[in-house]
Amino acid sequence: MHPRYRKQALFAPLGERGQDRLSAAKVVVVGCGALGTVLAQTLVRAGVGFVRIVDRDFVDLSNLQRQVLFDELDVAERLPKVIAAEKKLKAINSLVTVEPHVADVTFQNVRQLVADCDLILDGTDNFEIRYLLNDVSLETGIPWINGGCVGAHGQVMPIFPGKSPCLRCLMPEMPEPGSTETCDTAGVLGAAVQVIASLQTVEAIKILSGQPDLVEPALTIVDVWDGTWRRMKLNGDDLRQHCPACTGGERLWLQGRRGAQSVILCGRNSVQISPDTPTRQTLDELEARLSQTGHVRKTPFLLIYRPEGTESELTLFSDGRAIVTGTSDPAQARTLYAQYVGL
CATH class of the missing domain: 3.30.310.10 (TATA-Binding Protein)
Structure with missing residues (x-):
């Protein structure tokens, strides 16, 4: 074990064995914005051996309030987010492999992007990609950790295909346009982003260190402004038996039958x-x-x-x-x- 991880490995539930497993693990972070930059940074600092980052966008001035890997020089250079992030992440930890992809995640490329990874992390800001990630997770058996944040609140839900409820168990269909808050309508606090992404990272470390049984099937909702925290345990069997994806086998987004241009x-x-x-x-x-x-x-x-x-x-x-x-x-x-x- 490299000495840079000594303080983390002293944490008894992880230990040197868990740290070694992190070093051998491979993850894909889909989205390199608010959640994605925090996820990528914390995973790289924790010593996860291979981190693939995928994003379609370039760095904009409005990103800097909450997207922790970017600065004003990145804005001036119009760098794609994953290229700017790769530079920062390699400077943070040269022992880790960071693989950037300037790409939109679609039904045509999502299998390739997740195929060799142990875990999918949701750093996106839209439901279409989340439903696509849900489909490819169910199809490949790769677990994923859903996360979202708007205003001062957000939620985290780990999903184990075939074992725990999936996204469509809770929401069989995508919300109608305009029916949910967005950062355009409600704004977003950078502090809330940090909390939600940190919760995702902790669950990821449990899984990647070989301790998935410590991850409880639950939906965690946090509001940092009000200081409230709710954790709803999810009964997998009850929810999954009526799910069009888990039980019905639907893969509408993965098949390209749903999604917009x-x-x-x-x-x-x-x-x-x-x-x-x-x-x-x-x-x-x-x-x-x-x-x-x-x-x-x-x-x-x-x-x-x-x-x-x-x-x-x-x-x-x-x-x-x-x-x-x-x-x-x-x-x-x-x-x-x-x-x-x-x-």
């Missing part, structure tokens, strides 16, 4: 557009074409395009995705994408 990004006045098929145009080709109709700036990871005469901005990625900034209307975002890039 446009996603409103929380707190950003931005919409992500994903084409049906990946683009064949390179960023260099897009730069040459789009520079005739607006201002273009290209980095090694993306291309930023501001059309002449508009207040909107398109950030284009090599896989054909675009984040359209200046609108929260998916229809308008798709119109701009079609007009300048093509659908």
